[in-house]
Amino acid sequence: MPDPTTVEGFETAGGGPSGGVPPAVRIEGLWKRFGQQIAVAGVDLTLPAGRFIGLVGPNGAGKTTTLSMATGLLRPDHGRVEVAGHDVWQDPAAVKARIGILPEGLRLFERLSGRELLAYTGRLRGLPGDEVDRRAAQLLDVLDLAGAQHKLVVDYSTGMRKKIGLAAALLHNPEVLFLDEPFEGVDPVSAQTIRGVLERYTGSGATVVFSSHVMELVESLCDWVAVMAAGQIRAHGPLEDVRGEAPSLQAAFLELVGANGRDAGTTLDWLGGGTGGAAGGNRTGGTAGGATGGGARGTAGGGR
Numbered sequence: 001m002p003d004p005t006t007v008e009g010f011e012t013a014g015g016g017p018s019g020g021v022p023p024a025v026r027i028e029g030l031w032k033r034f035g036q037q038i039a040v041a042g043v044d045l046t047l048p049a050g051r052f053i054g055l056v057g058p059n060g061a062g063k064t065t066t067l068s069m070a071t072g073l074l075r076p077d078h079g080r081v082e083v084a085g086h087d088v089w090q091d092p093a094a095v096k097a098r099i100g101i102l103p104e105g106l107r108l109f110e111r112l113s114g115r116e117l118l119a120y121t122g123r124l125r126g127l128p129g130d131e132v133d134r135r136a137a138q139l140l141d142v143l144d145l146a147g148a149q150h151k152l153v154v155d156y157s158t159g160m161r162k163k164i165g166l167a168a169a170l171l172h173n174p175e176v177l178f179l180d181e182p183f184e185g186v187d188p189v190s191a192q193t194i195r196g197v198l199e200r201y202t203g204s205g206a207t208v209v210f211s212s213h214v215m216e217l218v219e220s221l222c223d224w225v226a227v228m229a230a231g232q233i234r235a236h237g238p239l240e241d242v243r244g245e246a247p248s249l250q251a252a253f254l255e256l257v258g259a260n261g262r263d264a265g266t267t268l269d270w271l272g273g274g275t276g277g278a279a280g281g282n283r284t285g286g287t288a289g290g291a292t293g294g295g296a297r298g299t300a301g302g303g304r
């Protein structure tokens with residue numbers, strides 16, 4: 001098993017928590033509308049440098065739109081974003097040099113091998129060839145892709161694509177790494193590997209900003225979180241502060257986003273798959289076991 005702690009080259013990543021360092025990201029008055037849909041509705045948010053930051057929110061909350069605007073992939077209707085002290089739209093080259101991005105729906109050069117993709121990315125980033133080779137070899141090894149380095153990217157699995165995308169995003173040793181759902185479609189072994197690489201990276205003083213729906217993951221990885229719903233920030237700050245008195249981040253999240261759970265038990269009274277549900281909901285409609293959602297659940301054992 002490759003050891004994530006053996007990756008070299010991340011020691012000098014700036015943006016550590018020491019005094020005088022600008023925040024990793026400063027977002028002011030950010031708005032974005034798509035037709036009638038307001039995706040981001042006045043976001044003000046300052047993300048401290050040197051932290052492992054989770055951006056969480058329900059589907060459609062505006063996380064991807066916010067991250068796209070923060071990284072210069074999408075122009076805001078209003079507002080501004082600074083990354084590591086540089087304005088994303090006034091000074092895009094300075095920002096792009098300092099960030100790495102693993103976007104949602106990552107598009108890669110499919111007809112390159114993983115190794116060629118990293119070589120190409122490194123040269124685009126202005127790194128000398130031998131340094132690109134050195135870093136690429138280490139990243140491929142640590143991310144357990146060495147055996148697939150000569151395979152075309154088009155033949156990579158979902159998890160392998162995430163990993164090669166992460167390697168490409170890290171190659172130039174950015175100050176701030178933006179990851180949109182980095183663990184989606186990734187098996188537990190690969191997830192652990194990615195996690196080790198990211199922990200090593202933030203341990204050097206760099207910043208990770210990642211979006212996820214998986215609260216347990218955010219709770220175990222992040223020391224700082226922002227909760228988004230309906231295009232706005234509902235809470236932000238150190239993990240313990242956002243969690244507050246709640247037993248878990250998941251519980252705090254549900255309270256913050258006002259998810260007073262729809263009652264699937266009564267609404268989906270036809271759904272059951274097994275004999276209890278099907279007989280109750282659809283076929284006889286009046287048996288004792290299926291007369292109500294609650295009854296169906298309460299008597300499922302007896303019906304079988």
Ligand SMILES: Nc1ncnc2c1ncn2[C@@H]1O[C@H](COP(=O)(O)OP(=O)(O)OP(=O)(O)O)[C@@H](O)[C@H]1O
Pocket residue numbers: 034037038039057058059060061062063064065066
């Ligand atoms: N290109 C687009 N055109 C039209 N509407 C869009 C576009 N991109 C996003 N939206 C809408 O903006 C809102 C926010 O979407 P966004 O993808 O930012 O949310 P999200 O929090 O990332 O959601 P998820 O967790 O489901 O990925 C949604 O209502 C979405 O339908």
